[in-house]
Structures are given as structure tokens and as C-alpha cells.
Amino acid sequence: MTHALIVIDVQNDFCPGGALAVPGGDEIVAPINAMMPDFDAVILTQDWHPAGHSSFASSHAGKNPYDMTEMPYGPQVLWPDHCVQGTNGAAFHANLRTDGDLILRKGFRSNIDSYSAFFENDQTTPTGLEGYLRTREIERLTLVGLATDFCVYYSAVDAARLGFDVSVQMRACRAINLDGSLASAETAMKDAGVRLI
Numbered sequence: 001m002t003h004a005l006i007v008i009d010v011q012n013d014f015c016p017g018g019a020l021a022v023p024g025g026d027e028i029v030a031p032i033n034a035m036m037p038d039f040d041a042v043i044l045t046q047d048w049h050p051a052g053h054s055s056f057a058s059s060h061a062g063k064n065p066y067d068m069t070e071m072p073y074g075p076q077v078l079w080p081d082h083c084v085q086g087t088n089g090a091a092f093h094a095n096l097r098t099d100g101d102l103i104l105r106k107g108f109r110s111n112i113d114s115y116s117a118f119f120e121n122d123q124t125t126p127t128g129l130e131g132y133l134r135t136r137e138i139e140r141l142t143l144v145g146l147a148t149d150f151c152v153y154y155s156a157v158d159a160a161r162l163g164f165d166v167s168v169q170m171r172a173c174r175a176i177n178l179d180g181s182l183a184s185a186e187t188a189m190k191d192a193g194v195r196l197i
């Protein structure tokens with residue numbers, strides 16, 4: 001079975017010193033690089049927001065980072081400004097190997113966030129990744145990256161729902177962990193048939 005490694009959002013803004021730093025985010029760079037040669041395909045994703053994106057607290061009067069808001073597609077956490085297109089914060093961590101097969105950008109529409117590498121947060125607008133994987137006959141996926149409880153979690157559950165064989169290598173992920181979000185993400189991934197390794 002053709003097996004792809006999907007490296008989620010290992011970008012400067014999600015690493016220590018970044019705008020939305022995930023604790024220990026940089027610790028996973030070396031383990032991810034070491035895993036890459038073991039896969040038939042390596043795909044990297046990049047959170048890629050226009051300035052003034054609707055997921056930024058700064059775009060909502062009176063809101064602070066980590067507050068909630070209601071979007072037409074449902075509840076949405078508001079984040080510090082992060083991964084703005086073309087900035088250093090949106091760049092991959094300098095030590096990450098980026099010589100993979102595909103770099104997929106997501107979150108580029110102003111009015112909708114995209115945690116998952118497969119669908120935007122309305123859960124219907126596709127990113128195109130499913131078609132890429134199917135036309136390459138990739139059936140098995142291992143996910144690593146940032147953050148376990150947001151973009152890794154949404155990507156893993158969507159992939160399982162689409163019928164891929166999905167594992168998450170937890171030692172090569174780090175979490176934001178807002179109000180128990182890591183524990184609920186782990187439960188939801190297991191319930192969706194994702195293997196947590």
C-alpha cells in the first residue's frame with residue numbers, strides 16, 4: 001500500500017518565539033526529518049492566511065486571542081495573527097526538510113479558516129488534497145506536526161472519514177491544549193478509527 005507522510009504546519013509561528021507558539025513545537029523537527037525516507041511520498045502543509053484573516057482576534061472588535069466567535073459555519077476560536085502569507089512566521093522551521101513531493105497551502109480564504117488539510121472549517125470546501133492522494137493511489141497516511149489538537153486532529157479525522165488508513169505519530173506532534181482540547185482530540189481521533197502511535 002502506498003504510504004504518505006503528511007507533515008502538518010511545522011512553521012515558525014507555531015514554534016517557540018512565534019506568534020502562536022506551540023510548547024515544544026521545534027522538538028519535532030529532527031524526528032520528522034528522520035522519518036521522511038521511510039515513506040513513498042512526503043507532503044507538507046502550510047497554514048497560509050491573508051492579513052486581516054477572519055480567524056484573527058484582531059479582525060473582531062472587542063475580541064482577544066483565544067476567545068470564541070460564531071462564524072456562518074459554526075463556532076471558531078480566535079487566534080493571534082499568525083502565518084500571514086509571505087512572512088517569516090509563515091515559513092517552515094529553518095531545519096525542516098522541505099524537499100517533499102507536495103506543499104499544500106490552506107487557510108487562504110479571508111472568510112473561512114481551514115484546520116484540516118482536506119476541508120476548510122465549513123467541512124465541505126475541499127483543499128484538493130484528497131484528489132492528489134487518490135490519483136497517486138496513496139491509501140495509507142501517517143500524520144505528524146502542529147498542532148495535535150487542531151490541524152493534525154482535523155486532518156486525521158477527515159482522512160479517516162474519506163476512507164484512508166490513518167495513523168498519527170504522537171511523538172512527532174505537539175499540542176496547543178486549550179481547555180482540554182488535547183484529550184478531546186485524542187478521543188475523537190480514536191473514535192474515528194485513527195491509530196495513535
Ligand code: VGL
Pocket residue numbers: 008009014047079115146147148149150151152
Ligand atoms: C493551527 C490554529 C490556527 C494549527 C492553525 O496548525 O493547528 N491552529 N491555525
Ligand code: ZN
Pocket residue numbers: 047048049055082083107
Ligand atoms: Zn491558522
